[in-house]
Amino acid sequence: MSRDLSMQTSEVLRDALDQLSDAAEVLGLSEGMAAGLAHPRREVTVSVPLRRDDGSVEVLTGHRVQHNLTRGPAKGGVRFSADVTLEEVRALAMWMTWKCALVDVPYGGGKGGVRLDPKLYSRAELERVTRRYTSEIAPLLGPERDIPAPDLGTDEQVMAWMMDTYSTGVGHTALGVVTGKPLALGGSLGRATATSRGVTHVALAALASRGVQVRGSRSAVQGFGKVGRYTARFLAEAGSRVVAVSDQYGAVVDWNGLDVPGLEAHVDATGSVVGYGRSEPLDRADDLLVLPVDLLVPAAVEAVITEDNADRVLARVVVEGANGPTTREADRILADRDVLVVPDILANAGGVVVSYFEWVQANQAFWWTETEVEDRLAARMTVAWERTAALAQSRDLSLRGAATALAVGAVAEAHQLRGLYP
Template sequence: MSISANASKYDPWLAYLTQVERVTPYLGKSIQPYVNTLKVAKRALIVDLPIVMDDGSIRHFEGYRVQHNLSRGPGKGGIRYHPDVDLKEVMALSAWMTIKTAALNLPFGGAKGGISVDPTELSARELERLTRRFTSEIGPLIGPQVDIPAPDVGTNPQIMGWMMETYSSIKGHTVTGVVTGKPLHLGGSLGRVRATGRGVFITGVEVAKNIQLAIKDCKVAIQGFGNVGSEAAYLFEEAGAKVVAVQDHTGTIFNENGIEVVELQKYVHHNKGVKGFPKAQEISNENFWTLQMDILIPAALEGQITAERAQNLTAKLILEGANGPTHPEADDVCLERGITIVPDVICNAGGVTVSYFEWVQDMSSYFWSEAEINERLDKLMINAIADVWQKSTDQDCSLRTAAYILACERILKARQERGIFPG
């Protein structure tokens, strides 16, 4: 069984709406009339993408760009290339971006895009044609002051480079700020690739202090070993923790004495997955969820932690490196069992934070060192998780609800103060 967003019949949009319903009673009366603006997407575009394949045939792909809410600034959100991409998923991801940017107090709204495609089945030339066609179709909706895409599952800096060049060609001049996550020599930012995993580590360490969980010798299990999972694994190992299990689309590996992360990174780079790693044993994917662990990092796709899996978890702390990995019902189970969850909208916000830094650098054409970026990122993430922890304590609620309270207050206050046009 591979990691799949649809394996557990998870409805990400319904999960998001459930989270909004749960936070509504905590919001002030003056902004509650605006809550329904969070339950709809401002704008959604579905595009047909006919592509000439290398063999001369023509295939049609379906693409999406959704802008959920722009009350606090331009839309911000990644582009996902994955077979499971559909409108509901993209709507939910765009909504989570609205919450995420507000929870971090970044001057953005929420957006997301994607194409229903397995990028590994396309040649580089086919992938470039698909990307350029998609960019031209969504071009009227994006721009550095309108909506700024970035990489996500199945996309990378090269794809962002193609998007930037296509958009710039249409505009007639170079527009570096139309996307983030670009190659460095096209206006990308140092620290961007590793930022999401770094944010997972930083927020995890801060919350671990609050629940008296010592990182040294902690057993860490990670689902997903891409940019996010591998960087988080590396940083936790550096801090003295043991990464005992890793699961990805090829299978699950386990070593109770700890998996050497750098060796696994090199192995995955050459073998495209963790399966067969010689210094760990292979176990079934479902057994991953019952292993002895202190920290669980779901860093793959949404909908992975079901209520049943949550009932069997031994983890004390869950760090949501992926977007929407936990079912609402599983949230309840974890709360009852005393398992602390650092929610996705804070935990994995390191990527969008450094995307913000990249956007600012592109606007000024002045670039910072990686040390400066990491220092700014760490400070912002530490302050954000401290605010969420304090709100959770004040309101006697979960960290997820606390993050949503902070974010929704900021979004709806902006909506209230901007007013509704026409009145």
């Protein structure tokens, strides 16, 4: 999908600010309070010089934004992507603040990233990028200050490098400085699939709210990475027919339902969903968004459902596995067409919930079983869904409006209780 980066990131930040403005109006917040919540608490842009494997030096740009620290340390992912900009990171950090508050996790929102395409760099080069970026933002980091996690283009190995770099700098092993780590370094059971588990929990609840039986329903999942892959697996296990999936290379469809385990094996062998033998290709990967399905899960990148295609979305329920996949104008169009949209700050909050569990375990050096993690995740997601759905119904709000109002209200209350210093 071709995108104008400057327009794209500006639109993402504008959507985030507009959502905050709507919530402030619903809550009756003062102008000063709303302004305080709109501005990041702290942000830094750093140069990340990299010595390439051929001996040449390239200077990359990295960012880290701490949107809000009122309810606890900043929490949010680090992405390696050619599309990273400061405006995008600001928007994502703000959404993390609301996400943490909505699921009652004692964090504020943070986000970071380095502008590079990780596919164009060797493993050794990515390690050097990670370590230099970590050292540059290290004054902001710490188990009680700012706790990064994996995001687009990063994984548990990147988190291990970040943890080691930070720990070397402070002179002791700090397991709680990042989450999403390997199990051998204090990671949590259930963390790798947590976001997808959370997406599935709320997707099933949303389908039920619309009177759709899960067994036999049709689902389409955009993206087959960390979130989309396991979401497709869990939906299929729940009885939904996953009829279409896509990745950055293309999309495949099988109206009888894809064999998700077989598709996973194909992706492991080839690196893409394209060419899976028991399916048909879609002419355009974006056509997946407008297929006649019950459930659509956009689990790739921001702003894929826009005013240009929202009127053609045929799904009854859209569950946002990615951050910000639906633009503000598209939201209005979908609402007018009675398409239920479960917003990102609710739908994909499972990742930060289990990141919190990992942080708690690391700080206590006491580890939970996978069943304990998943049971506690299910409980958090269920409560968040029920609270959001109840407010939406009682105040005649969209789920996004209700979720944002609940989250913004929690942060505003904490601000008021702490007071303004000095």
